[in-house]
Amino acid sequence: MTGWLGGLEERARTVLPAPVAEYVAQGARESLTTAAAVGAWREHRFLPHVLRDVTDVDPGVELLGRRSELPWGVAPTTLQRAVHPEGELAMARATHAAGGLVVVSSNAGTPFAEIGETGARWWLQAYLPADRTLAEPMLARARDAGAEAVVLTVDTPVVATKYAAGESVWATVDPGLVRVNFGPDHEGRPGADKATDLGPHDLDWLRETAGLPVVVKGVLRPDDARRCVEAGAAAVWVSNHGGRQLDRAATTAHALPAVAAEVGADAEVYVDGGLRTGLDVLTALALGADAAFLGRPPLWALAEGETGVARLHAELLEETVEALRLAGCRTVADTRGLLATPPVPGA
Amino acid sequence: MTGWLGGLEERARTVLPAPVAEYVAQGARESLTTAAAVGAWREHRFLPHVLRDVTDVDPGVELLGRRSELPWGVAPTTLQRAVHPEGELAMARATHAAGGLVVVSSNAGTPFAEIGETGARWWLQAYLPADRTLAEPMLARARDAGAEAVVLTVDTPVVATKYAAGESVWATVDPGLVRVNFGPDHEGRPGADKATDLGPHDLDWLRETAGLPVVVKGVLRPDDARRCVEAGAAAVWVSNHGGRQLDRAATTAHALPAVAAEVGADAEVYVDGGLRTGLDVLTALALGADAAFLGRPPLWALAEGETGVARLHAELLEETVEALRLAGCRTVADTRGLLATPPVPGA
């Protein structure tokens, strides 16, 4: 028995077309990194505080200067409209209602303007093309539609090979559900491919071009985190892309502490990958994250529509607040130092 | 083949109604902490002493100034009368006959006065309500009935969520089997809920109000243990509530040594959680506990009535004495330094 959250993926699999379910689940190559992600959080053990007043508990966080009621956000994911017709809109509405934040993939199947009209707080996730100028229209559209930050994904100079079980989602899905925020002729143009030569200078260019703070997504090393912060990043997002890029990349649970130690005083630090429960979120916060992000769980919840996403946030919040109380923490800041070391492998 | 003790839970399951058996077994959320408890003791390995005179072996301990023939006591558990009609009385009688000590839950289904009449040595376990004064009648009743100490459980500002398999025990059990030591109108009164704002000052209040030494149950951190001792606790009880409160709390086998190192010289240190055999008890003592407490095993034994509990103590004692001899220890004090480090995971 594991409650509503515990049944999320299984229920989604009964609803989603097999290629879509497989697309959501898959990792790169042998999926070792994807397979290890969930367990890496579960290996950590708490040393709860007692005899502390936990009558009022505040799970909220400040993200780039604005409060989020949730200590997590929705990570950017492609093909939300293949998961549910209302796609990004349902995701944005339900998350906004919960006081949270969505990051919208540049591959989104919903026009940015429509997302903006929901009133939701959102950030744009972007890949930069070889010819940077080709990204300018999309960035302008996002800013005009109210995006408050741009998240540059840096772990994808090329898209990693997946060994798909069964038919590929790309063979079955309506092309109109992807990348609707580019001009119609974008794909074919020279220089439209993902850039393979991203460097720290691109952060500068992006911040100025988009006129928005820049978050760097896909960092696993402290030295890279430092380079990002020196190049003006407002936040560093520890991620291995859900195990969908370099297989055998370290788990984010393993990589997070060193990154937080290196730049946590100078920039915000986020983390995603394998977070499934309130206890996972508590662990991520305790390991130094300012916020967590969730990729697959909101997709699975979205298979149940806007109410699914709403319930996801509600259940997670209830679990997180209970966990904070039982851990003797009133705020996210109180969670530092909560973990027994070392983690317990296989636990 | 594992002897009478090894078959305890299985035999109880054949006797107990399913909701009661499930209630006894359950842990919070995914039960990771409950599941890890037993194994955490079994991972430890002994380096026995040889060429020592073990003709006379004394397994007894001094607990708050009075001798216990057993180096363990019975931890407080709710619903003993749902396990067996004689409930707390059978538990008290059998334990007393063995020279031991029971801790009676404030949720007990037996009036304290009746427990006192058995002549057994007992301590009261208490939760404090939001309005502390509401606890006064119960504390007075307990002291009048001979309770020698009060054990304040501090790991339960809220009751953790459990994912029960099947029907909940609360839907099936006679309400008259719980919390009979409160006035009839207690539950509904404002301020009767568990306090969420316990602090060290409550120890003072409790010691004075109850006129009894205070033991703090549910401590996992050395810093909290120190705070308790500074606030006047006579003993610190390392416990994660049998895994029934914060899931993924550290095992007590893991937490005990640091707590014992921090306060062992200034207060007594107890431990519970997953102790099932004489070798587990020996391990707990070797890790620095002054005594162990048992929660589920006495409940399972109680399913066989008073004689079940009697046999539990007898078998454990025989096993503990044999283990002390084979380990070259004459007394509990001799057990310190008995363990090979580090423990062997999964062994």
Added chain:
Amino acid sequence: MTGWLGGLEERARTVLPAPVAEYVAQGARESLTTAAAVGAWREHRFLPHVLRDVTDVDPGVELLGRRSELPWGVAPTTLQRAVHPEGELAMARATHAAGGLVVVSSNAGTPFAEIGETGARWWLQAYLPADRTLAEPMLARARDAGAEAVVLTVDTPVVATKYAAGESVWATVDPGLVRVNFGPDHEGRPGADKATDLGPHDLDWLRETAGLPVVVKGVLRPDDARRCVEAGAAAVWVSNHGGRQLDRAATTAHALPAVAAEVGADAEVYVDGGLRTGLDVLTALALGADAAFLGRPPLWALAEGETGVARLHAELLEETVEALRLAGCRTVADTRGLLATPPVPGA
């Protein structure tokens, strides 16, 4: 496929009466220590030397001043005559023919004089009774029959509880197969029980009474090893009695290095427990043992009679010599430093 040695236990089980097979296999209580013994050697990994002349390889060792062609001996075991009618005699003959040494249990079912007549090199294993003088006739008989040393087993102040599967061997076995080297009225006499008050002074007494060097069997701690050497022990034998005494005692593979480091320069150090292959023997030597001892394997081999024991020694020797060559070691002394650290759990 694992060769003749690998099938030893399985073949013996097809020949031996179930209670005898169970008696040989069993460990104390839950048998955790017995179960871990074999794997503890297999976890070690070699860093073989290369470009060394291994044309001539000498696996032999000097034990208490006399050469053994084998770097192992036969550990003392009770009930050899229940395993095979020729019992200790077959064991002694086959081992002697291989250039090795047997240690004969004081519980042996064969008169010492007959063992002496085989011409085999042998040591007596003794338990001391509460009244030490009762041991004198047995010690005298052993010395007269040519025992070259006496091995005092110190891990058995009481015999540990076993949870036997099926009928106990003691209910089925002919009493004439045990303890024939005591007077007929020995058992019943006051003071004939195993001593529970052994101390270092007993080593002195034993050496003088027996007129033989004393080996102390059952040591797992460096401090105890030092006490033994200071009390005049010629050798210290690291053993947990094959897991048949204190369950959860550390494996001997784990305990050996610290003991060898503590007393290896001042006394001989032996080890037994779970050694099954030539690679295990090589590991024990590399960890600091001057010789290994085997308990169960010679019993299983004895189920095939004297030729079984002969083949055991031959196969092990062939494997050990091959292993020495492949490891670039010409002698046992060369094996120190051969192991990669740390061992690989579960490998």
Added chain:
Amino acid sequence: MTGWLGGLEERARTVLPAPVAEYVAQGARESLTTAAAVGAWREHRFLPHVLRDVTDVDPGVELLGRRSELPWGVAPTTLQRAVHPEGELAMARATHAAGGLVVVSSNAGTPFAEIGETGARWWLQAYLPADRTLAEPMLARARDAGAEAVVLTVDTPVVATKYAAGESVWATVDPGLVRVNFGPDHEGRPGADKATDLGPHDLDWLRETAGLPVVVKGVLRPDDARRCVEAGAAAVWVSNHGGRQLDRAATTAHALPAVAAEVGADAEVYVDGGLRTGLDVLTALALGADAAFLGRPPLWALAEGETGVARLHAELLEETVEALRLAGCRTVADTRGLLATPPVPGA
């Protein structure tokens, strides 16, 4: 789903005669070292670099002064002609076409001259006989046929025992498929057996006699690596012979870093054993190898003929280049420092 590479062994097993498949797969004794080899690479986790220009990636390496397009070579294996009639020739041609290097076993079933005629780059692997002069004709033939180096295998003073499942390959295979580069009367001559007295001086002799640089294959210890380099070795090859010699030898993944640290600045360092994927190769390079070698995978691929070997190189190269890009490495030199420590056992 694991792609073409992942199915390599399974497909080969459907094609090869059972004794040949078994011969390729087998390890010495209980095969613990063979069994651990593959997993030892998979336990390592990457900390990829980001924001680096990976437009142009060069997986090539310089081996003994000449460029190889592949950062791996084909390790020497006996019985290639039993795997496929074209044996060494198919292996050489396909590898040469991919820009790589083959090492030819001195047991090869194909005359060196024919191998030379393919135009492939190749090195000779040699065992030295007891009478060194008997090796001279073979060495001369190899040099005449264009061998560019001689690889002395030093882990085989004797051939280790294998417990073959089923019929031995030697009972079924045409003797004409082995050792065709020796004179017809070589085998029977005194001194033709493998030398058991190899020493550092043999490297000198070999370099002068063969007139070629000498690579030492089968080194696991830093001290031995240093001795080899001091004796003039141009490269040290970390290998445990695929687990076919000393069972329980350390994995090469474990042994490599210390060897590379000891001699990496003074000689080339290679490694083989259990490398199966591009990510394994990346790990080996990151751990300090200048190149990897593959034993069984090219044999399994050879079961599909020359095109099988060609595809092996192509798939591995594609995977390695993708991995380099995703890891933010432009060259093999960039891979140092890429690994998270410590490795994750069992991952």
